[in-house]
Amino acid sequence: MHQHIANVIENLLLEQGLPVRPLQELATKLGPDTLLSAVQADQLYSCAISLYRSEGLVNGAHLGIDLGQRLELVSIGMFGYALMTAATVGEVINLLLRYVKAILPSIEVSSLHNDGSVRLQIHANHLPARLREFYVDVLFSAVKHNLAVLTPSTAAGVAAELPYDRLEKADQIFSGCVSYGHDIASLVIDKSILIAPINTSDPVAQSVFRRHCDRIIGKDSHAGLVSEQVKHQLISCRSHFPTCSEIAQRLNVSESTLRRKLAKEGSRFQLLLDQVRYRLAREYLQQTDLPVAEIAVLLDFDNATNFRRAFKRWSGKTPKALREGGFISALAERSF
Numbered sequence: 001m002h003q004h005i006a007n008v009i010e011n012l013l014l015e016q017g018l019p020v021r022p023l024q025e026l027a028t029k030l031g032p033d034t035l036l037s038a039v040q041a042d043q044l045y046s047c048a049i050s051l052y053r054s055e056g057l058v059n060g061a062h063l064g065i066d067l068g069q070r071l072e073l074v075s076i077g078m079f080g081y082a083l084m085t086a087a088t089v090g091e092v093i094n095l096l097l098r099y100v101k102a103i104l105p106s107i108e109v110s111s112l113h114n115d116g117s118v119r120l121q122i123h124a125n126h127l128p129a130r131l132r133e134f135y136v137d138v139l140f141s142a143v144k145h146n147l148a149v150l151t152p153s154t155a156a157g158v159a160a161e162l163p164y165d166r167l168e169k170a171d172q173i174f175s176g177c178v179s180y181g182h183d184i185a186s187l188v189i190d191k192s193i194l195i196a197p198i199n200t201s202d203p204v205a206q207s208v209f210r211r212h213c214d215r216i217i218g219k220d221s222h223a224g225l226v227s228e229q230v231k232h233q234l235i236s237c238r239s240h241f242p243t244c245s246e247i248a249q250r251l252n253v254s255e256s257t258l259r260r261k262l263a264k265e266g267s268r269f270q271l272l273l274d275q276v277r278y279r280l281a282r283e284y285l286q287q288t289d290l291p292v293a294e295i296a297v298l299l300d301f302d303n304a305t306n307f308r309r310a311f312k313r314w315s316g317k318t319p320k321a322l323r324e325g326g327f328i329s330a331l332a333e334r335s336f
Contacts, residue, residue, distance in 0.1 A: 039283040064137025085206035090194035108236040157193035161186040244269040
């Protein structure tokens with residue numbers, strides 16, 4: 001899937017007369033069309049943003065909007081086909097919420113319903129500002145664009161609330177239905193269009209695509225486990241991990257109930273936190289050139305010494321040894 005998206009970005013770069021080789025080399029290094037981890041996705045899109053800004057382009061800050069407008073649903077493979085064959089706009093939105101972590105793994109998207117609208121809100125405060133804005137731009141402009149393709153009558157029913165200063169290109173994309181300076185990025189969808197039919201709807205094909213997508217993301221086997229839900233919450237908030245109490249609130253249970261459910265699954269909150277930190281540590285060490293001290297900060301450690309000590313406890317080796325030799329102890333690997 002990421003290869004298709006990288007190809008779209010390459011075309012945008014070529015149109016501006018910008019180099020594409022660094023992006024091509026990185027996309028090749030990340031491998032074939034598999035799902036990217038959050039670290040890999042951030043690395044790929046950060047490279048694209050840097051290239052897009054490399055010559056001081058006036059519109060360099062708008063790669064996300066440009067990409068979103070070019071990102072057809074077929075570009076995201078089975079997930080796109082599942083959305084294309086949905087029955088209504090409401091079903092498209094529900095499926096997007098279900099699969100967005102597979103498409104853009106670095107962000108968390110929630111829905112907020114009120115009397116007249118549904119708000120899709122992006123939570124990505126753990127990311128650098130330009131990367132956070134990129135994800136907002138690409139997701140919101142892609143949804144706007146593809147809803148207009150799937151059911152043209154919805155054009156007036158989608159607005160945006162953006163967390164940054166006025167952007168002329170955003171004004172154009174949303175036909176003026178956009179406001180700025182908000183604390184949270186929100187795509188506001190009028191409830192009246194949720195029942196609008198999709199012109200490519202195919203219930204039989206949609207059922208097949210959805211089952212395939214669910215298998216890809218593991219929804220069939222693990223999504224119901226409380227421990228998986230906790231890990232999902234931790235991964236989405238990396239660099240400032242929530243406490244057990246905070247996660248309990250997000251899952252609408254008491255902290256004691258959450259701990260009891262984890263114990264029933266043979267797990268503990270601290271164990272899950274260690275597993276997530278170790279998983280992310282391996283990705284940072286093996287897929288980036290970040291100094292160990294910076295990785296320690298990203299993983300919410302007080303200092304590099306504490307991170308090295310924890311990593312040695314998890315894997316039996318130091319961070320430097322993993323980078324140099326790629327050794328991962330069997331015991332630590334089985335934890336994931």
